[in-house]
Amino acid sequence: MTTHTAGRDHSRGDARAHLAAAHAGKGRRPLVRIALFSLRHPWQASLAIGATIVASVLQLMIPRLLGHAIDQAQGILSTAAEGAEQALFWSAMTLLAVSVARGAFTLVQNYFSESVGHHVGYELRLAFYDKVQKLSYSYHDKIHTGDLITMGLLDLDGVRMFFATGLVRMVLLSVLIGVGATMLLTTDVMLGLLALSFVPFVAWRSSVAQLTLRATWIALQEKLSGLTRVMEENLGGIRVVRAFSAQDFELDKFDTASRAALALSHQRVDVRVRNTSAMTFSFFAAMGLVLWFGGNKVIAGDMSVGTLASFLTFMTILQMPVRQLGLMVNSFARASICGDRLFNFLDEPLAIDDVPGAVDLKLTEGTxxxxxxxxxxxxxxxxxxxxxxxxxxxxxxxxxxxxxxxxxxxxxxxxxxxxxxxxxxxxxxxxxxxxxxxxxxxxxxxxxxxxxxxxxxxxxxxxxxxxxxxxxxxxxxxxxxxxxxxxxxxxxxxxxxxxxxxxxxxxxxxxxxxxxxxxxxxxxxxxxxxxxxxxxxxxxxxxxxxxxxxxxxxxxxxxxxxxxxxxxxxxxxxxxxxxxxxxxxxxxxxxxxxxxxxxxxxxxxxxxxxxxxxxxxx
Amino acid sequence: MNVLDEDEREVAAFPGQRPPRASVGSHRIEEDVFGKAYDPQTVRRIWAFVRPYRAKIVLSVAAVLVFTATQLAIPLIIGRAIDSGMTEGGNATNLLWAVAAFAVAVIFNFGASFVQETEVGKVAENVLFDMRRAMFAQLQRVSLSFMDKTEVGRLMSRLQGDVNSMQEFLETSVISVGDMVLLIGIVVVLLSLDFRLGLLTLSTMPILFIVRIFWLPPAKRAFWNAHETNSITAGAMAEGINGVRTVQNLDRQKVNFDLFDDKAYANLRTQLIGSRFAQVMVPIVDSLTGTAMAIVVVVGGSLALNGKLEIGVIVAFLFYIQRFFDPIRSLTMQYSIMQRAMTSGRRITEVLDIPASITDKPDAISLTRDMDGSVEFRNVNFAYDPDRPVLKNVSFTVNPGETVALIGPTGSGKTSAMALVHRFYEVQSGAVLVGGHDVRDITQQSLGEQVAMVLQEPFLFTGSVFDNIRYNKVNATRQDVIDAATAVGAHEFIERMPNGYDSILEQRGSNLSLGQRQLLSFARALVADAKILVLDEATANIDSYTERQIQKALLTLLEGRTGMVIAHRLATIRGADRIFVLQNGELIETGNHDELMELGGLYAKLYNMNYSSFDDIPDELVSKANAKAAST
The missing domain is CATH 3.40.50.300 (P-loop containing nucleotide triphosphate hydrolases)
Structure with missing residues (x-):
């Protein structure tokens, strides 16, 4: 990184300004504060959100285009074979253009929402470090160093990632589900409802699953740190262990701690699998219904094969984002809790600080x-x-x-x-x-x-x-x-x-x-x-x-x-x-x-x- | 590209100034992370841990295959539903059949994904815990000389980090079997649906392969850098938290803040580069997907228009296209995971292969409480390193019930002699006898039960006071523990703690004073109730009040036991039945205080210097006294 040798990089801004910003907004709710803090990067944030909207609209166009192309291929829309091939070519080009554009906009969306997160992380880390150094002995006396480290790592991550995993995802999901649902329902109400029938179920399951997983994750971390402690103390105190011939005793201690952690990790696997399987199943069940009822409509001549295919493609497009609803809910929950802790820490008044108008100590005799x-x-x-x-x-x-x-x-x-x-x-x-x-x-x-x-x-x-x-x-x-x-x-x-x-x-x-x-x-x-x-x-x-x-x-x-x-x-x-x-x-x-x-x-x-x-x- | 260069960083923090002699945090770069992706030796060792679960692995692989088959079948069924049910000549019965087939596929899909994910997840967890246990159990057996020279942190990183990357590998490797099958399956299905269209569509696939081959090495480097700078920043932060008192004491906040800013900023840069590498694949994959769709629409569409291709096949093609870049993506990722796993696997087997140098003889006897409690050294020679002998032909006998004090300058071999009684190390020649038996003929378990040891630095475990005193003597009652604590004078302060004996000692007893920790370790030795007590007296200066308490406790502890004390305090030394003076690995004087004073040797010279503790005596004075003792 050769730019570094040239001295302090100006693009990082004034570190002290970041500190002031982190302390601003006291008294507001944590999520609002995180959002405001993220918006300190207005260009990146707007680019991210704008690109999200464009990218999701483009994505929603793809099933339509595909359905249209299928109908063209069936020769429904055009009579002359010459013209039909021409039309197909243009459909294909449109598809290609839309796909490339969607890719480009998704790049912008992902990169800038991550970038906002990384900047927020950098700035909050500075504020956190500064606060740690300034808080008096009496504060440090009553707080566990381990808790502080957790706050500086995990809580900070929860806050940092809120923009990408919470806010941007919310925009993405609103557009995809909102516009997608409108498009489906305006095309065919009954089939649209069927196609969307899996959405509420999956949204609910994935939210429950994410929240449960988070709770068991926290419990698991606790068990794992217990296990770590057993191992660390054993290795650090190996002479005591040997002196008392306590190897078997220590292995028992290890096994107890290990089994407790293992049971929880199995529990996590169960929660995860039960939910993902159920979600996939409900998605396919809805697809089966669309296939059956849609198929009958096609037979009856009420619908073209292309429209049915576009319904099915819509569903595959919606499947992933709907599953991510749980992640979004989790992101909100996590950011709210982590932000509360982190901002409380940053807002902690300094028990010992310079009084207003304090002057430097002037040494004369040294008494x-x-x-x-x-x-x-x-x-x-x-x-x-x-x-x-x-x-x-x-x-x-x-x-x-x-x-x-x-x-x-x-x-x-x-x-x-x-x-x-x-x-x-x-x-x-x-x-x-x-x-x-x-x-x-x-x-x-x-x-x-x-x-x-x-x-x-x-x-x-x-x-x-x-x-x-x-x-x-x-x-x-x-x-x-x-x-x-x-x-x-x-x-x-x-x-x-x-x-x-x-x-x-x-x-x-x-x-x-x-x-x-x-x-x-x-x-x-x-x-x-x-x-x-x-x-x-x-x-x-x-x-x-x-x-x-x-x-x-x-x-x-x-x-x-x-x-x-x-x-x-x-x-x-x-x-x-x-x-x-x-x-x-x-x-x-x-x-x-x-x-x-x-x-x-x-x-x-x-x-x-x-x-x-x-x-x-x- | 190296953002972490020390000199650059310092210049960056303080432009226009001489760089300070300062840094925040420290970081050890992990070695050798991009090594071989396949190493048969390591694979064989890892397989030994997976073997017990092979039935489950077979089941999971079967489930993965079923799962993949349903994934392949679903677009086909949809295509059939369209062609046989909906297009000209189609009818509702055919549609019903197709939907029924769809339902069957979905049910299989559901069952297979359930079985596969549950089994793979749990087996990977089990293997991880088994490996960790095997390593931990091995570390209980390896020689102390190995433990002496190995940092706990290094071992912990093997017990945790390496084991975790093995778990990641196991979880993903079964899934990558599925990816492989899916990839081949898609290729086969597309080609058999329509050879020409299939070939055209698939032509986009190698492009992605090639792109990823070029993308992977720099991307991996970028991800690794991002990971490294992240742990560097985390390390600097942890240091700032742990050393905050010193930081404030020495007023280093400003300098530290700037140094930390540099690390955090370097981290921001590498994170952004990492993001760029990760996201650049998105438009590439999307463009290739678009190209493939366009090919299907143009070529497939005109074929369909000419009646050479059924419309359902086009729909099926479009469905496959949505899926077929996924396996390529995860398979290329799998390669890095395998590289990491091989490195970790090798490090895990290294731990498992550390020899357990001290083992019981097959016919080793068990020492019991009714042995006489004598200790004898017969012409013992001992060295950690063959070139530098620590004990040279040392012989002595400690009679049952006797208390001897071992004294001598640092490096005279006192501590090693103590360790030999417990057979922490093996003698080079000669023998150490406990209760009349060579320690090599006794089981280590019973030796440990009959020889209690109190180390100079009291070591406590996180847990209650009660658990710490009782330690591995699980049949000791609460009363036994209280009696022991009372006998050593610890009862009073324990009772004053918030929950008495159930109070939890935080972080190895950091909430207690050194003297109090010492007393607890005495109580622990008392509960162990061994016939022989080996004790390394604390050198650290404890306040006079507690010290008095410790002296009293020592008396209680030695009552009715054979005692060998590495003594630092005059009171202890003068009170011993006999004093052994060691120097440079040799036993040079033996006798009680009066006898040694009369002898006028090293002991007498040192004693006459009037220091309150033998450790107070500076090395020069010891050598002076030695010189004098030698000349007389």
Whole structure:
């Protein structure tokens, strides 16, 4: 695709405009919204619909022309043999022309209705991706990633295809059935009724069948994902399976899941076959009646063979589209459900967004302040933070300890506004974090998380994740400080080694070091280590700390850990309990205080002599 | 034509800028999709799965033939109805006969299509499930060394994708028998109705064949590209969802959006190209149909005018023309399906052919609960790769009821030694004895029942807490499970969960903390109630509160059992009856804490460095200590 090298392709339009369009039309019913969204491509949509009408009219002409030609061939319409042959020739040419034209118009119809669908899909995908990236932690906390992925794939498909499989097909079927029926009925009412008698039955059966099939399809997908889970967990946990000699047990589990899925797929086959057979049968039954009654009319001289043949051809033309009525009904049902879900998602208000008139954070001294901060997780009854206040100046390191659930990590997540606080204030250099732009805030604050998400790409790209334009030397320096450089250089491909789900897997400690390097590249004003050295051995952690200290003089460092050795060097240590700071001071001060910190220290340095293993063997 | 070229894409996303070190999503291009369409070896293996259903296959093929016959008959009957019933000299009796014949044909058509579709559909499903089960069962038997080096994702794609394309192939291949017959049938019927007219009409057929032969390769490529870019976009989207927290944390939204836009746009382009290829056939087929009809009208019509052809034959011809391009279309498609199926079939047989390296001897004995519980290593040599020995002539005995701690630097062979007790791998020489029997003489089933294993990374299954603790000990009662959970100190937090023991663990227990998962895996080992416990202590730093709990649980677990613990924590090490120090695959020191301290070797040196855990000790220090220990 050579056009790509020339830079951004203008024909794709402005991506942001697509986002705005996807958000417009809030409050309308999903089908209306999809239709309006599809009509953002007015030329393609009109071409598709116009071509549909022309193509179906042309198609309806074919039986007429055939019937006419048959009558000509019988010599009914013309007496002179010369003239008859001439007439036949012209009929044949007309037939050919109509067929070619019909083909051309069908091409236009299909191509442009698919094209509208693909464009709609592209635009909605952008809007969806954008929304995923913008919704806050609290939204992502409560939704399953699997559900989001399903929405982005299947629901989006349901919406995308509505134009072609719902709207265009509706036009097609209305013309074919409406005009076709009129033509049949005006020619011969009785025979017309007979010829059309299969239509209501097939329309009904195919709609029922499609809706049933869809329901069983959803059920089947559920069973299949259960089966997938059994297989995946078995293979992932193969050591546990082997350790417990549980192979037979696992096979039973597999069989149960497999049988449930198989039963449903058989059920689907049954539904499908029962309906298609019944539909075909009713079609042929109607044809038999037309043949019988029409034949008698021909014998009686009330009708020409050509007219009868055109009736029969009409029926074959109508058969497929009538069966597709079910698909159309299904498309409407699916688009309505999928569109409802998808648009609800796109309409979801952003819990955390820039306030109107937000300005960029201006860093001066680099002071972080918590002023009586209160925070309760959405849906929780108990507050996680209840009045936390402290101040940290550039160059200072603040240590935070506390039992699990005391609110340590939450505190870290509030600084870059992953969640908004309920009361109090968090400021950086006197500016309330909720009043500055998110982008400038998050550039200034880096949180090194305990769990590191690795993207399947090179180590270099992973380290440069927050600043993809950073120079190579900067990336290497960050890796050196994080004590990862030597390991990377030892890999055959060095910094170009692909890691992540589809690449080399890193140990827990290596991942955490990579995560630290990622944050170091950003040179943030506030750096938070959220229990992010738990898997790193103490020696390496020590070296990381001294490496970082070299350029930590102008930034605030927050270290959250339950390993006290990681906190010893902190200027101030905060001991959190139930969302409150209960002790505060330097390591020596807190030890001297003899409170909770002291107790925890004793627990960690004298590893529980009273419960040593030796007693077990006796 | 390659839309996916990395460099081009990056330039496209950020015109006028140095390309960023960034990408979204990742994608592995499937190899070898347009290979051979027929490979006898693979076909034979696939046939083995179809064989059990051959009666049904025969029935379906018969039904397909009947079905095709009725499809051929119907236009003929209509033609006869016209000629013998309606045209000059025709009468109502003849018409009645023709309509009766029509009715019979329709009834056969109905029955045959019913039988054919039901049987073909169900047999294809059954074969699919059988294949998957055979592969899954094989994976339960293959050696762990194979599993160690194979990605789960790769295996899953064989268990799912490949199996599905086999199903598609089976479903369509019976139908293509029908297409073939229909095609031949139409040719024969047309030629026998009127040879000259038939020949003229059929002359349009090779045109379609030729067109499709030229159309197919680029079209297939276009469809494949469309499919690829679609999964690339889906992959990038999934990554964006899974990594959303990191994305927000590092403020990558804007860059990612532009990169994603490029992938989504490339996808739009390939989809449109795919549509073009698919739709271009429509006018071609329509034109050919029109040409064939025109030929029938002109040639057939003038023949009829001259009384050389009956009008019903023309009607029949026109009916056949409506149908005869369908089989050509589906038969050419079948070729691609076969190519895909052969590739998939080969990949499926690859899985089935992985050797199960560890099997029971025919006369293997069953280990019972009343064996003594001793473990002995006799001159064990072991390596994953013959050039790099992992254990070198290691001998030791663990007495019944004793707890030993295995310690040593990374790569010293601790974990391998543990795996050998369970016979995950075979020793190169020497022997591992459990309860006085060589593990190679014991059934793997009974060995697994008597040797419980707790892995360093607790692995939980999606399902209830109860099911996870009970695991494969299906005769354990609810009380047994509760007792075990109580004994390891997990009862309290389980009870606090919304549904207690029936709470469902989402995604392998990601809703629990690491410490809690550890406790559940202890409880599972306790329920298994084995005589010997092999445990790899967790290295990850767990908070002090939970750690205390785990230490206590460990005591409970080891009570009355022989224990082999790969120990990382001083408390565990100091408490063991004996400590085995391994280094570079050799057992260098044995004794209890005091004895080893007195010995003043590697253990004493490491201990004196005052680290709270042996894993805290940096590698350089270990080597320094080694050097010192060696020099003294």
């Amino acid at each position: 972080l302040r918590f002023e009586d901060v209160h925070f309760t997780y959405p849906g929780a009854t108990h507050p996680t933070l209840a009045g936390v206040s402290f101040e940290a100046k550039a160059g200072q390191t603040i240590g935070i300890v506390g039992a699990p659930g005391s609110g340590k990590s939450t505190l870290a997540h509030l600084i870059p506004r992953f969640y908004d606080i309920d009361a109090g204030k968090i400021t950086i250099d006197g500016q309330d974090v909720s009043q500055v732009t998110l982008q400038s805030l998050r550039r200034a604050v880096a949180v090194v998380q305990q769990d590191t998400f690795l993207f399947t790409t090179t180590i270099e790209n992973n380290i440069a994740y927050g600043d993809p334009w950073s120079k190579e030397t900067k990336i290497e320096r960050a890796a050196e400080s994080a004590q990862l450089h030597n390991y990377i250089m030892g890999l055959p491909a060095g910094y170009d080694t692909v890691v992540g789900e589809r690449g080399v897997s890193l140990s827990g400690g290596q991942r955490q070091r990579l995560s630290i390097a990622r944050s170091l590249v950003l040179k943030p004003a506030v750096m938070v280590f959220d229990d992010s050295t738990a898997a790193i051995d103490a020696g390496t952690e020590h070296r990381i700390r001294s490496a970082i200290r070299r350029y930590a003089s102008d930034r605030v460092t927050l270290v959250i850990s339950h390993r006290l050795s990681s906190l010893l060097h902190a200027d101030t240590i905060l001991f959190l309990e139930d969302g409150k700071i209960v002790e505060q001071g330097s390591h020596d001060q807190l030890l001297a205080q003899g409170g909770r910190y002291r107790a925890l220290y004793d627990l960690q340095t004298r590893p529980s002599d009273n419960i040593e293993l030796g007693s077990a063997a006796q």
